Amino acid sequence: MAPKAKKEAPAPPKAEAKAKALKAKKAVLKGVHSHKKKKIRTSPTFRWPKTLWLRRQPKYLQKSTPRRNDLDHYAIIKFPGPPSQP
DSSP states (O other): OOOOOOOSSSOOHHHHHHHHHHHHHHHHTGGGGOOOOOOOOOSSSSSOOOOOOOOOOOOOOSSSSSSOOSSSSTTHHHSSOOOOOO
């Protein structure tokens, strides 16, 4: 049986890893991430943020046929409404 092969790339030493981490930290803190500010709450009541509620955009109608109007122009003659005031 052949001897086991040794690993080619050993883990980087701690100093190298620390330098890499510090470099990453410095890169992250550039721009808007370097300073944080706490929001000041002026009221003890929590108000939920009002977000955009979009109307539904249906792909098909919920009813197969539109509802029939019972008071069409023939039925209006049969059942006249109250007299309108002049």
